Amino acid sequence: MSIDMSQFFQVFFDEAEEGLAEMEKLLLAVNVASPDEEDLNAIFRAAHSIKGGSATFGLTDITEITHVLESLLDRLRQGEMALTSEHVDAFLAAKDVLKSMLDGHKHGAVVDLDAVGDVRMLLQSLSKAQGTPPAPKAPPVAAAPAPQPLIGPGGTKRYRIDLPTVTERDADALAEELAMLGKIEKSKAEDGHWTFMLDTVESVDDIVAICAFIVNVADLKISQAVIPVQSKEEEQGYGFFAPFVPKEELERQQGYGFFDDDEVQDAVDRERGYGFFPGFIPLDISEKKVNAEPEAVHPDDAPLPITEQTAEKKAAKQAGHESSSIRVSVEKVDQLINLVGELVITQAMIEQRVGTLDPMLHEHLLNSVNQLTRNTRDLQESVMSIRMMPMDYVFSRFPRMVRDLATKLGKRVEFVTHGAATELDKGLIERIVDPLTHLVRNSIDHGIEMPEARRASGKSEAGTLSLSAEHQGGNIIIEVSDDGGGLNRERILAKARQQEMQVSDSLTDAEVWQLIFAPGFSTAEQVTDVSGRGVGMDVVKRNILAMGGAVDIRSSKGFGTTISISLPLTLAILDGMSIRIGHEIYILPLGYVVESLQPAPQDIKDISGQGQVIKVRGEYLPLIPLYQIFNIDPSFTDPSQGLVVILESDGKKAALFVDDLIGQQQIVVKNLESNYRKVAGISGATILGDGGVALIVDVAALLRSSRQLNDESVFS
The missing domain is CATH 2.40.50.180 (CheA-289, Domain 4)
Structure with a gap:
């Protein structure tokens, strides 16, 4: 029977996009001078997961890039080279091309193969920039009559797995899962740590995939042991474990990653059937080549996830551990909300009908209706909470955009957020992205001054751009603030008169600020690829009003501008x-x-x-x-x-x-x-x-x- 693999591809694409988003978030926040070790490990794990998944599904082009990326990240987290801003820029560029390649396989989108090749060469050059240190030598092995082999009959390999501190129950459960890969022996050291010896023909990635459900992969130590020559005494169980070969030496000798210099592993992957699944063929992006410029709004804009809450990567029930979230399609959530809405209407009808009954004669019926009312209310609130999404889904898009745009304009901008956990209805959160994007770009381009101008006015060279969200009654207030030069009242009025708008000097500041929302209005002295054409602010206001919201501007010359958006929490x-x-x-x-x-x-x-x-x-x-x-x-x-x-x-x-x-x-x-x-x-x-x-x-x-x-x- 043919298995439909498209559902598994969808899970891979979703998790890969989540991994790329998390990688970008960590890279933008990393301290280059003193990077946090756990952050580097998390970035490495994201790249490693994408590499493993892409290789499993036969997306070899993605596997090649992530393999090079993973190798460089591994050197950084092992302390073999120091992290620099050049590394961060290269990793962000790699994130962009990986996202485009995922879209190519998922949606058939065009992919700039020149950019992919450039990023791969950049990563490889950075990896070799400080010279690759020689691989550590294996510890001396006691003299033996014959050399001990690394691979046994049928391609069997022996791995030593050193676990971090886990409970005995978790160790037993993990041993049962690993036993499906081959023969396993377990032992417990005096310090309480468990050690497994596993004889298997499977790869290290398969071992890591199973262990990841119970332990942190970064704390896991896996090394390959030589296969002992079986003597008669050893067959009876009197033998001892052979010396181990360090993991680094194993990688050099065996190349058990997906690719090596001789591309030997490609043949192994083909023999194991990687990439051959019925029912789904990944799109070929090898000939889809275009040098298209990125979108003006947000080039790394990710498609809306199919879940209302971010699914945890370590999902699924494994060894007694249950996941804390599941993936549910948006269509099912909307259908549930519609049904609850109809239930609320029906409950209101029942409540109105029984309102005319004698409470003495129908006491039990009225009590039941009151209970139904309470339960319906609780159900409605619970279902509506599923539809709510944190503003972090929107805010997380902007650090990269702010960084790139500030660099392009030669400005220094510090980006801060407040209230990212504040929740808003899914339907509104999708529609607020574009208006906020335009406001953020305007703040960087028109609001925050150049470093020299800020220094001359007694400010710090780096401007501050903040995004905040908070609840006020039944509304959510979203504010975009900067500490730039503020709006220029005289320039706005002059531009309005130039466009033959009916204005007077008696207008209040609030009324003058509203003029910038007029169609085609712009005070920019020159048109750039960032702004200046006078399109956007009128669309921003129109979209916000269409959502039942309102937009207000507060500005003080020389001190900055705040644009406040008020939206209802939900429209359902x-x-x-x-x-x-x-x-x-x-x-x-x-x-x-x-x-x-x-x-x-x-x-x-x-x-x-x-x-x-x-x-x-x-x-x-x-x-x-x-x-x-x-x-x-x-x-x-x-x-x-x-x-x-x-x-x-x-x-x-x-x-x-x-x-x-x-x-x-x-x-x-x-x-x-x-x-x-x-x-x-x-x-x-x-x-x-x-x-x-x-x-x-x-x-x-x-x-x-x-x-x-x-x-x-x-x-x-």
């Missing part, structure tokens, strides 16, 4: 307050609601040409009559007879005049635009407990336009 299920105007029911997202009250007549004031305001605790707020905006016949036209709901969004407050409050409930957001059309002032719709449809008010848009209110709708 939220808490809402039901309000009534006439016979119509509307929903207000609860995250915007501050309080509700019935105003006194003396607290309501008329302002000529500007509608009405209401005094709340000494503060005058614009009064928004919702019945005028949506052209509805209300029950009351006097605010003192109805109710007002105080709303707040992006630092702005307003009082919404409604007839009545119905209550608070969970609502399942349905996209109105995809099912009907876009309606001004409405962000979506939901299904009520009685089966009717209620529209969800776009509070952010309402408050942004409140100053325009008069006798006509602000949404004209």
Whole structure:
């Protein structure tokens, strides 16, 4: 029966991309002068895992690059040469070509083979830069009648495996797994460490792959022992272990890696069947050669993973150890969320139906419905947490981009992040990447000054660019800040007049800053491949508004600029307050609601040409009559007879005049635009407990336009 290997290829591609992302993260954070040993080991393990997987699946082009990369990394972590910034640049370049090669095999994307060859030559030259030290000689072996062989009958080899400190249970479990590779003997030293002797025809990589499930590979010591000549006494069990050959000598003599100078191992791999699997053939990228420039936004942009949480590399149940995560396709998660949404609607319907029953006669039924409500709420929160992803998924893309762009522009930039663990809905996190990318590039290009200019103004030569994320109520606030020169009010106004925009010197700073979001607006003196064409900032704002968010700018000349983005945490299920105007029911997202009250007549004031305001605790707020905006016949036209709901969004407050409050409930957001059309002032719709449809008010848009209110709708 043919086995479909495509599922295993998908796992390899996912894990390889995770390994490359982790490698880049560690390389960008490494201290070149004094690198952390564990960081070097982690980078080496990532390269080693990719090499092993690519060789197993027959992706020999990737195996060749990772073999050279692994060899250089091994010399660095063994202390045979000192780490330099040139090494880091070479490793980052290797990461880029490996990513492109993975995309070539996975999606059929074009691969720049010249770049692949250049990186391989660069790694090889760096490896030989300080001269390869001679391989350590094997310790002297006692005189013997005949030389002891390294390979026994049938290609059997003997390995000594020295484990780090593990429990006896783990040692027994590991021994059982290794026994599938051949004959194993185990012993325990006085210091508590276990040692295995394994006779097998399999490779060291197979041994490491099994051990990796229980122990850290970096703490594992494997060396090859010679195969003892069996005498009669030895056959009866009276023999002793032969002297061991160090691992370095074994690598030199046997070349048990995937490639060596004579390419002997290629033939071994072919004999063992590596690369021949039914049901899936990796794409051939050998002739797909193009010298394409990298994308302007983020050339190393990785595809969205198929898991909601990053799967651990040591996943699977091995020797009594269970993985802490599993891979689940996004389609299955979305389907689960949709079903929970329907369950929430059904639960609301049941709750409304039993609300008319006599609590004395139907006590047990009402208790059961209350329990159902609690369970539905817990289920909804649990399922929604699956959809949430940490902002680190977005933030981790920028250190490399900042480093490369700063180097290109001749600037020094220190990049810091805060709140990377803050979670946001998956759908929003995918759409926020491009806007943030443009803002970060703008901060480096236009915000942070050249080192000479910073030094002249009394600043440090290195500018600081920070990305932060935090929760505020039902929203997440993402800020891009720099300590550069700040926005130039006069230049922005001059450019606006040049483009025949209606501006005046009386505009506030906040209003002037908003001009940079106009289409085609740019104050750059010259166009570069980084920016200056005036495209992007208008798209940034449009995309953020489309996500139900808002963008604000704070800037101080000479001290820097902060661009703040406010987004709802999720677009799927939220808490809402039901309000009534006439016979119509509307929903207000609860995250915007501050309080509700019935105003006194003396607290309501008329302002000529500007509608009405209401005094709340000494503060005058614009009064928004919702019945005028949506052209509805209300029950009351006097605010003192109805109710007002105080709303707040992006630092702005307003009082919404409604007839009545119905209550608070969970609502399942349905996209109105995809099912009907876009309606001004409405962000979506939901299904009520009685089966009717209620529209969800776009509070952010309402408050942004409140100053325009008069006798006509602000949404004209």
